[in-house]
Every structure is written in C-alpha cells, then in structure tokens.
Amino acid sequence: MKLDFYKFHGTGNDFIMVDNRMDIFPKNDTNLIHKLCHRRFGIGADGLILLEDSSNVNENFVMVYYNADGNQSSMCGNGGRCLVAFAKFLGIIEDEAVFNAVDGFHEATITNGSVSLKMQDLEVDDINENELFLDTGSPHHIVFSDEVGDIDVKKEGAKIRYSEKYAHQGGTNVNFVQQTGENSFLVRTYERGVEDETYSCGTGVTAVAIVSNAIAKTDANNVTLETPGGKLEVSFEKSEGGYKNIWLTGPTEYVFKGQIEC
Numbered sequence: 271m272k273l274d275f276y277k278f279h280g281t282g283n284d285f286i287m288v289d290n291r292m293d294i295f296p297k298n299d300t301n302l303i304h305k306l307c308h309r310r311f312g313i314g315a316d317g318l319i320l321l322e323d324s325s326n327v328n329e330n331f332v333m334v335y336y337n338a339d340g341n342q343s344s345m346c347g348n349g350g351r352c353l354v355a356f357a358k359f360l361g362i363i364e365d366e367a368v369f370n371a372v373d374g375f376h377e378a379t380i381t382n383g384s385v386s387l388k389m390q391d392l393e394v395d396d397i398n399e400n401e402l403f404l405d406t407g408s409p410h411h412i413v414f415s416d417e418v419g420d421i422d423v424k425k426e427g428a429k430i431r432y433s434e435k436y437a438h439q440g441g442t443n444v445n446f447v448q449q450t451g452e453n454s455f456l457v458r459t460y461e462r463g464v465e466d467e468t469y470s471c472g473t474g475v476t477a478v479a480i481v482s483n484a485i486a487k488t489d490a491n492n493v494t495l496e497t498p499g500g501k502l503e504v505s506f507e508k509s510e511g512g513y514k515n516i517w518l519t520g521p522t523e524y525v526f527k528g529q530i531e532c
C-alpha cells in the first residue's frame with residue numbers, strides 16, 4: 271500500500287502527519303509506526319499523528335497521537351498545534367479549529383502562522399514543592415535548577431521517568447527548568463515514548479507555566495518558555511481551585527511531504 275505523509279514541526283518537536291479520513295492507516299501496527307519515526311531506519315520524528323473524521327458535527331476533526339515508540343499515548347500539545355496547521359494545509363479549516371483528542375475537546379486559532387491551542391482546565395490544589403508534578407493532558411514531573419544547560423537530560427530524565435514513584439501510571443515526562451526572568455523560563459524536556467530529550471514539549475511547558483504560577487515563582491498569567499527548539503507562550507486565568515482558559519501558543523512549520531510503501 272502506498273501512503274502519503276507530511277512532516278511538520280512545532281518548535282522542533284517533529285511529527286509525521288497522515289490524513290486518515292479514509293481510514294487507510296494500519297492503526298495497530300506498532301512496529302510500522304516505530305520504524306517510520308526512527309531517525310535512521312525511517313522518516314524520523316518524535317511522534318506520528320493521524321487526522322481523522324469526527325462523527326460530531328461541531329468538530330472539524332479528531333487527533334490520534336502515537337509516540338515515536340509506536341504506542342498511542344496521552345495528549346501532545348505541540349502535536350495538536352501542528353495538526354491544526356496540517357488541517358489548514360489540507361483545506362479542512364481556515365484560521366479556527368475545534369477538534370477532539372485523547373483528553374477531550376480543544377479549540378485552536380491561527381494568527382500569522384502562529385497556532386494557539388486551548389488546553390483543558392486544570393485543578394491544582396495541593397502542589398508539593400519538593401516533588402513538582404502536573405498532568406496537563408500528559409504527565410509532567412518538574413525539576414528546577416540553576417544550571418539547566420549542564421544537565422544530561424537523557425540520563426537524569428530517564429531516572430525519574432522509570433522511577434518506582436511513577437511506575438503505576440506508565441512513567442512520566444520530565445522537565446528541567448531554569449527561571450530566566452520575572453515571567454520567563456528555560457525548559458528542557460525528557461519525553462516518555464521518545465525516551466530522549468526532545469527540542470520542546472507543549473504539555474510540558476504548559477505544566478511549567480502553571481506550576482511556576484502556583485508556587486509563586488511568577489505572578490504573571492502570560493509566561494514565556496524558551497526551549498531548545500524555540501519560544502512558546504502559555505497564558506491562563508486562575509479559577510477556583512485551579513486554572514482555566516489555558517492557551518499554548520507558538521510557531522509551526524511544514525517541512526516536507528513524501529510517500530512510503532507499507
């Protein structure tokens with residue numbers, strides 16, 4: 271079978287996109303997805319995303335996300351932003367989208383090539399300042415450090431990702447964070463399912479922004495997150511017991527398209 275694919279990235283978090291509205295993709299073929307994402311034996315990507323038709327007339331499409339290891343996983347923020355850019359590329363939407371993903375309903379807007387994705391509201395009641403963790407659609411452990419540039423993210427991230435503490439929930443992503451200004455942070459992320467540092471992580475920077483506000487490292491409600499792949503913004507409002515109106519914003523880019531035989 272011949273399969274058209276498209277490659278996009280959002281601040282260096284890169285994805286293979288497949289238009290699966292005709293239900294042509296072998297969704298349970300973990301080995302195939304893993305191989306397509308492999309940077310030596312395949313196209314190379316942090317994940318693969320299927321754009322599917324929605325049965326809900328109020329939604330433009332459905333997002334199905336796989337990590338580079340070939341397994342379907344929890345929400346991918348940068349992937350969601352790239353999928354919105356892909357939907358525009360395919361002519362499915364113009365500058366606004368509403369879609370369903372594994373964690374529920376998302377709205378998105380495109381402004382001058384920058385894609386903003388609305389994340390789920392969060393309940394944030396008891397943050398333990400010694401063990402910072404927040405699930406923003408995907409699970410995120412957060413470590414603050416003054417020397418983020420010097421950390422061996424793959425090695426130190428793997429220790430936490432595979433630790434006993436997170437074993438019951440299938441592990442966690444790990445973000446190493448340095449505050450660089452009143453409302454700005456440098457973030458390097460170890461991603462579960464990629465099992466390495468990625469150039470940026472959307473749900474990760476969202477977790478960093480919210481946790482930083484919750485533990486009073488910043489009182490801003492618009493936070494800039496610098497990642498190895500570029501700059502993202504997270505804005506939000508405090509709500510009773512948590513945060514609402516959370517938007518993740520940043521650039522996306524179409525890289526290339528191709529065809530594989532599988």
Ligand SMILES: N[C@@H](CCC[C@H](N)C(=O)O)C(=O)O
Nearest residue numbers: 343346347348408471472473
């Ligand atoms: N890159 C993503 C997060 C993808 C999911 C993660 N690897 C997991 O399995 O938890 C993002 O931009 O949010």
